[in-house]
Amino acid sequence: MRFVLLGAGVGALSLLVVHGQAGVRSDLPLPVLVAVAAVAGLAAWRAQRSWWPLAAAGAVAYVWLVMWPPLLAASFFAGTTLRRGRELAAYVGAAVAVVGLSAVVGLVRGGEHELATATTGNALLTATAVIGLPLALGLWYRARREVQAAARERAGRLEREQVMRAEQARAQERARIAREMHDVVAHRVSLIVLHAGALEMRAGDEETERAAALIGGIGREALTNLRDVLGVLRTPLPEGVVSAGREVALRPQPTLGDLDRLLDQSRALGIAVTRHDEGAPRPVEATVERTAYRVVQEALTNVHKHAGNAGTDVRIRYLDDELEVEVRNGTPAVSREELPGAGWGLVGLRERVELLGGTLRTSAQAGGGFLVHARIPA
Template sequence: MRFALLGAGVFTLSLFVSQGQVGVRSSLPLPVLVAVAAVAGLAAWHARRSWWPLAVVGAVAHAWLVVWPPLLVATYFAGLSLRSRRHLAAYAGGSAAVIGLSAVVGHVRGGTYAVVTGAFGNALVMALAMIGLPLALGLWTRARREVLAAARERAERLEREQVMRAEQARAQERARIAREMHDVVAHRVSLIVLHAGALEVRAADEETAQAAALIGGIGREALTNLRDVLGVLRSPSRAPGPAGGPPQGPGGQDRLRPPPTLGDPERLRPPPTLDDLDRLLDQSRALGIAVTRHDEGEARPVESTVERTAYRVVQEALTNVHKHAGDVGTDVRIRYGPDALEVEVRNDAPGAPREELPGAGWGLVGLRERVELLGGTLRTSAEEGGGFLVSARIPA
């Protein structure tokens, strides 16, 4: 639509100029002038595809009839389209040649034509008005468009990077939640199932045995469901956003944990450290596993995150002993080094087969991530006698 209006404007202005509005009146008949103006208008309308026809028409019309609108518009498109300095210089030189040719034609025709196009002052004004100003305007318009396009692209890139950072943070938070759920919930549910199985075997009456079997079945189902939940949390799929996911708290974090209440001491208990390790070992001893603790080196205070990670290493190793090894002897070794805390859990060869508990398969993976986040290393290996070793070294 705008190019149609441009074509109509060039046609009207060209016809107006050719009728003698610059001090000269053409001797050509009106139909010829209308045809020249119409060709100029069509070339301006075609400029949406290519502006070179408009430049050719403008050069001929100006040199022949001193009709300047087509050349002025073509010069604007040249500044808007030409990229290299060489092409711009070539166009400016060609336009200057058109101005010179118009001056030569004016001298040949004589009279008012010679004054309008041949005088140095008039030729200079025409060159500035038809070449300098529209060319500068075209260059400025192109530069402005490029700046706006670059700003828009930069804003879109920053938005994409922000989305990627948010998704990365969300994925890290999901992995952290998965590790915590596996370390805490899976371990305790496994102990519940094992205690229920022991109670079922040792129950003196049928009713107690049935209740223990029911508890064990529910616990195994809970472990299976937990495995599915951990798989979802660790999947690379995009975490649900505010519009489609669970409600979010301040800072955009998912409110996956209920707030602590004054009537629930378990929720108010601080995260476990090495001071809680004996209680963890007693839980395994209650299931018939002979757990022995060995402390080496001079015990000293270390960072809470280091103690908590060491506790999780022992917890996960004992959980795997419960699941896969049975009632076997297990050694837990805590070694305080000069710059690191070392934890080793070594169990003997598996004893009598026991019921296999469903697991999520992410225990050692999450444990390795937890240790490596602190700059440490985790090593797991099978022993020659059939046992298994879990060893972690955590900088402290």
């Protein structure tokens, strides 16, 4: 668009300049002057692709009619385009030759043409205003553009380096977390599995043997899940990929189809768990099923920690466009010492549910007990 405006401006200004110099244009008819101005404007419009036609048109128009706008525009483009000193010197020499040739033509024709081009003062003024200043302006514009381009490239390089440093720091932190989890958590869980196995072998009654076997099985499952997590932490992320959207080749995650096994584990530890399914069961997204499973899992874990042998109801409701999960436990019949916890289970669970556009509500019940209620779009 700007080159269209440039072409129109050069053409209009050229016609205005040459039409106002009756002695210079001699007796040329107006259509000829309009055609010459139009050619100059067209050459200025095409200067984005090649400015040499504009320089040629400007040289002919200046020598013939003292039409200076095309030559001025060509000098600016020469400053923005020519890179080597020899090229600039050649252009300046050619432009000075055009001014000299126009002076010769002025001497031959006489009149206003001679006054405009053949006098020393006017020739110097024309060379300075039409060639020197536009050429210097073009050189400044090109230098400014190169400085800006270099600044943008430097800023982009610094940004890429910053991203690389952040990725490196993230990878180091992930590796540190993986080491800590392996050295502390995995070691302690392994000891639990070993002691459970020893207890199972030395158990004096069948009930103790079943409890030890259950503890060992849960511990081995925890170690398997922990190894999966450590594998994710140890795996470097590819460039441009964030961890939240990365697909990691793991074994299938638990869904609602695995819920009964989870409830059986809680029952084996002495908790009376009752499952209620409401509505017509239907397939839902895998992420929804996994989240529903984690809601029940976290709620039962809290029952184990804080409520001991309290009876617990688990309800799965299939609504038209939602899946409701409700875990409600009563007051334990026998108080017991609470197990320590990090306190982040429900926080992480709420984040997991909200990522799917759902809501999680937790509250203590008036008659005792606790309620965990999740609504997940499905």
